[in-house]
Amino acid sequence: MKVQIINTSWGYVAAAWENELLAGLTLPHTTGLEALSTLGEYVKTDLLLSPLPGQPAGPVEQQLAEQVVRYFAGQRVAFEIPLSWARVTPFQQRVLKVVATIPYGKALSYGAVAALVGNPKGARAVGGAVGANPWPLVIPCHRVLAHNQGLGGFGSGLGWKEKLLQLENIDYRTDNRK
Structure with a gap:
């Protein structure tokens, strides 16, 4: 599982990816670690034990980051992100x-x-x-x-x-x- 932290004007959002599919996403938190903890609850994995997110992000991850940042900046966003429906x-x-x-x-x-x-x-x-x-x-x-x-x-x-x-x-x- 690959983890992504997105810094928005409202706080830190965490995303989990499996095979280029979004497995989970949080709403903003005060810290990236809080966001990772919540994300772990969504995907039923302790992500705090996982390696910290690395760079660079792939195109779908970049698209998600841009859309989330725009959304919390008050812009109208229609998310079109591939999802992992396994859970x-x-x-x-x-x-x-x-x-x-x-x-x-x-x-x-x-x-x-x-x-x-x-x-x-x-x-x-x-x-x-x-x-x-x-x-x-x-x-x-x-x-x-x-x-x-x-x-x-x-x-x-x-x-x-x-x-x-x-x-x-x-x-x-x-x-x-x-």
Whole structure:
């Protein structure tokens, strides 16, 4: 597994690569070591025991770094990075592939995603699938909201979900009103 650290204006993002496929990606952290620790949880490997990231990065790694830096600079980015689907179930794959199609600045409800994957009563299952997303940003799970535009949940914490929604100017509610 190859590891990459990306320095953004919001902090350090870590990425793991397997055979030129993205295996995992973090949101920004204060330090590169914190980002690596979180990334290890995503890919179920202790990356702190791995060699530190080396240079130069390949073309796909450079593309990811440029896109992540642009995203956190407030630019509209459509991530097109090849992913390693080995660590997600077939149902999670179906859900995450639908979530990947949600454009920058837009949102869908958990129920709408459930209907699109052929399980119209499966909003909770969709929540579980997006909660297991190892590629935040590339698969924009923060763009999935509750039926009332509420935040729902977020694997990296609701504070992060709010920051990403605000960055993209997506309307949401912080209360539970119906």
